[in-house]
Amino acid sequence: MRRLRVSRLLLAGFAAVVYAFLLLPLLIVFPISFSSAQYLQFPPPGWSLQWYERYVDSPNWLEPTWLSLKVAVATMVLSLLVGVPLAFGLTRARFWGRDAFEKLTAAPIIVPTIVTSIALYGLFAQLRLIGAWYGIALAHTVLALPFVIVLVVAGLRDFDLNQELAARGLGASRWQAVWHVTLPQIRPSLVSAAFLAFISSFDELVVAMFLGGANMTLPKKMFDNIRMEIDPTIAAISSLQIVLVCALLALATRFGRGAGMTDR
Amino acid sequence: MKGVDLRIDSVAKHYGPVVALGGVSLTVAAGEFLTILGPSGSGKTTLLKVIAGFEYPDAGHIVVGGADITDVSPAKRNVGMVFQNYALFPHMTVARNVGFPLQMRGVPKPELRDRVFRALALVELQGYEERLPAQLSGGQQQRVALARAVVFDPTLLLLDEPFGALDRKLRESMQLEVRRLQRRLGLTTVFITHDQEEALVLSDRIAVMDGGVVRQVGTPDEVYERPADDFVAAFIGESNLLAGQVAGPDRVLLDGGASVTVTDLDGGKGRVRLLVRPEKMVIGPATNSFSGTVVEAVYLGQAHKLRVRAAGGIELLVRGDRPMEAGEEVTVGFAPQDAHVLRGSA
Numbered sequence: 001m002r003r004l005r006v007s008r009l010l011l012a013g014f015a016a017v018v019y020a021f022l023l024l025p026l027l028i029v030f031p032i033s034f035s036s037a038q039y040l041q042f043p044p045p046g047w048s049l050q051w052y053e054r055y056v057d058s059p060n061w062l063e064p065t066w067l068s069l070k071v072a073v074a075t076m077v078l079s080l081l082v083g084v085p086l087a088f089g090l091t092r093a094r095f096w097g098r099d100a101f102e103k104l105t106a107a108p109i110i111v112p113t114i115v116t117s118i119a120l121y122g123l124f125a126q127l128r129l130i131g132a133w134y135g136i137a138l139a140h141t142v143l144a145l146p147f148v149i150v151l152v153v154a155g156l157r158d159f160d161l162n163q164e165l166a167a168r169g170l171g172a173s174r175w176q177a178v179w180h181v182t183l184p185q186i187r188p189s190l191v192s193a194a195f196l197a198f199i200s201s202f203d204e205l206v207v208a209m210f211l212g213g214a215n216m217t218l219p220k221k222m223f224d225n226i227r228m229e230i231d232p233t234i235a236a237i238s239s240l241q242i243v244l245v246c247a248l249l250a251l252a253t254r255f256g257r258g259a260g261m262t263d264r
Numbered sequence: 265m266k267g268v269d270l271r272i273d274s275v276a277k278h279y280g281p282v283v284a285l286g287g288v289s290l291t292v293a294a295g296e297f298l299t300i301l302g303p304s305g306s307g308k309t310t311l312l313k314v315i316a317g318f319e320y321p322d323a324g325h326i327v328v329g330g331a332d333i334t335d336v337s338p339a340k341r342n343v344g345m346v347f348q349n350y351a352l353f354p355h356m357t358v359a360r361n362v363g364f365p366l367q368m369r370g371v372p373k374p375e376l377r378d379r380v381f382r383a384l385a386l387v388e389l390q391g392y393e394e395r396l397p398a399q400l401s402g403g404q405q406q407r408v409a410l411a412r413a414v415v416f417d418p419t420l421l422l423l424d425e426p427f428g429a430l431d432r433k434l435r436e437s438m439q440l441e442v443r444r445l446q447r448r449l450g451l452t453t454v455f456i457t458h459d460q461e462e463a464l465v466l467s468d469r470i471a472v473m474d475g476g477v478v479r480q481v482g483t484p485d486e487v488y489e490r491p492a493d494d495f496v497a498a499f500i501g502e503s504n505l506l507a508g509q510v511a512g513p514d515r516v517l518l519d520g521g522a523s524v525t526v527t528d529l530d531g532g533k534g535r536v537r538l539l540v541r542p543e544k545m546v547i548g549p550a551t552n553s554f555s556g557t558v559v560e561a562v563y564l565g566q567a568h569k570l571r572v573r574a575a576g577g578i579e580l581l582v583r584g585d586r587p588m589e590a591g592e593e594v595t596v597g598f599a600p601q602d603a604h605v606l607r608g609s610a
Binding site for chain 1: 316317318337338339340341342343344345347348349351353354355364365368369412413416
C-alpha cells in the first residue's frame with residue numbers, strides 16, 4: 001500500500017518536471033510579448049500591446065506570414081495526395097522488397113536537412129524553382145511525406161479489409177468503397193498526418209533559407225530579425241504561432257476521433 | 265421476389281502450392297438453402313469468396329440464373345452477404361448501413377428511406393435507425409447485417425458463419441429467424457459453417473467439404489444416416505466405426521473377432537466399415553451384442569453418454585437413458601438395420 005503511494009508520488013513528480021520543461025519557455029515568451037521595453041527583457045518592466053501592433057501593421061511581417069501559411073497548406077495537401085495512395089500501396093500490394101521500400105520512405109527524415117536542402121537547391125536552380133513559393137512547398141512535401149506515410153500505413157494496418165469487401169459486395173466500386181468506408185475509418189490517422197505535415201512546413205527554416213530566394217517565409221523572417229534587430233516582435237509572433245498551433249490541435253482532436261466510436 | 269438458381273461448375277483455386285479448391289461442382293435450386301459444412305481449411309470460405317466475387321477462380325464458372333458471372337465484379341453481382349463479424353460500417357448509423365447498397369445503386373432518397381424502413385421492419389429493428397453499430401448488441405448487429413444484405417433484392421444470399429459470435433440461446437433464435445426470412449423472401453441461400461448441428465437444423469441440403477473438395481451433398485438426414493465416407497461420418501455427429509470383412513450375405517466378421525449381422529450389404533464383398541450412431545446403440549441384449557466394461561460415463565442432461573470397452577479392442581459410444589458408473593459390466597448392441605455400411609479405403 002505504502003510502496004504504491006510512494007511510486008505514485010514519484011510518477012506525479014516526474015510528470016510535473018517534464019511539463020515544466022515543456023511549458024516554462026511559454027511562461028517567458030508570453031509575458032515578453034506584452035512587454036513595454038524596447039528589447040528582450042524578463043520580467044518585463046511594464047505592459048503594452050506595441051509588439052502585436054507592430055506585427056499586424058507591418059507588411060514586412062504579414063507577407064512572410066501569408067507565404068508560410070500558403071506553403072504549409074500546399075504542403076499538407078500535396079503530401080496527403082502523394083502519401084495516402086503510397087500508404088495504400090505499401091499495405092495492400094504484394095511485391096518483392098516491399099518492407100525495404102517502406103523503410104526507405106523514411107529517408108527524408110534520416111538524411112540531414114542541410115544535405116537535402118543543398119541537393120534540392122542544385123536541382124531547383126536548374127528548374128528555375130528558386131524563390132517560387134510552390135518550390136518551397138514541393139521541398140516541404142518531401143520532408144513531410146515520411147510522417148504522412150508512417151501514420152496512414154499504421155491506420156491502414158489496423159483497418160479490417162473485410163469492410164472494403166463488404167462495401168464492394170454491396171455495390172460499391174473500388175473507389176467508392178475506399179471513399180465511403182476506408183477513408184472515414186482511418187480519419188484519425190489522416191487528421192494527424194495533415195496536422196503534422198502542416199506544422200512541419202510552417203515551422204521549417206533550413207530548406208526555406210536555401211530555396212526561398214527573395215521570398216521570406218515566417219521562420220526565415222524571424223531568423224533574420226533575431227540576427228539584425230532583436231526586439232520583442234519575435235515574442236509576439238511566437239505567441240500567435242503557439243495559439244494557432246493549439247487551435248489546430250484542438251480541431252485535430254475534435255475531428256480526429258475514431259470513426260464509429262461513441263462519445264462514451 | 266423470386267430466387268434464382270446457382271450453379272458452381274468445376275471451380276478450382278490454388279494459393280501457390282496449396283490447393284484451396286480442387287474442382288468443386290454444386291448446384292443450388294432457386295429458393296434453396298444450401299449449407300456448406302466443413303472444418304477450417306476445407307475451402308468453404310474460399311468457395312464463398314469465389315461466389316461473391318472477392319476471389320477469382322483459376323478454373324471453372326459461377327452461373328447464376330443461367331448467366332455466367334465468373335468475370336463480373338463483386339459490385340455488379342447483386343449478391344447479399346453477411347460476414348462472419350458482420351462487417352457493419354462502424355462510422356455509419358444503422359439507417360446509413362442498411363441504405364448503403366441502395367445509395368451505391370443511385371436509388372432516390374425517398375424510395376431509399378422507404379426501403380430501409382421496410383428492411384428494418386423485416387428484422388424487427390424499427391426505431392434503431394440512428395444508432396451506431398457499437399451501440400447495438402451482437403444479435404441486433406446481426407439483424408442489421410441481414411437487413412443490409414437483403415435490402416437491395418439480391419439474387420443470392422451468402423452467409424459466412426454468421427452465428428459464431430452469439431451465445432447459444434441467441435444463436436438458436438437467430439437461426440430460426442434467418443430461416444424464416446429466407447423462406448419468406450424465397451432467397452437462394454448459401455450458408456457456411458463448421459457447426460454440424462447448425463447445418464442439420466437449417467439446411468434444405470448440406471454439402472460436406474474437406475480438403476478443397478465436396479465429399480457429399482444431400483439432405484440433412486441423408487448426410488447423417490447414410491454418410492458417403494468416413495470423413496462425413498466422423499464430422500457429422502458422433503459415430504462408431506467398426507472395420508471388418510464381409511463373411512456372408514448378411515454377415516460381417518469384425519477385426520476384433522466378433523461376427524455381426526447387418527442388412528445393408530447388397531451382395532458386396534471385401535473390407536467394409538460399419539457405422540452405428542451412438543443413439544442407435546441399445547443397452548442390453550440385441551441381435552449384435554457386445555459385453556464389456558464402462559470406461560467413461562458422461563451425463564448430458566437429456567441422456568447419458570457411455571464409452572464401453574468390449575472384447576477384441578472394440579470401443580463403443582452408447583447413448584443411454586439411465587446412469588451407469590465407470591467400471592460397471594454391461595451388455596450393449598445394435599439391430600442389423602441400424603448399421604450403415606461404408607466401402608472403399610478409410
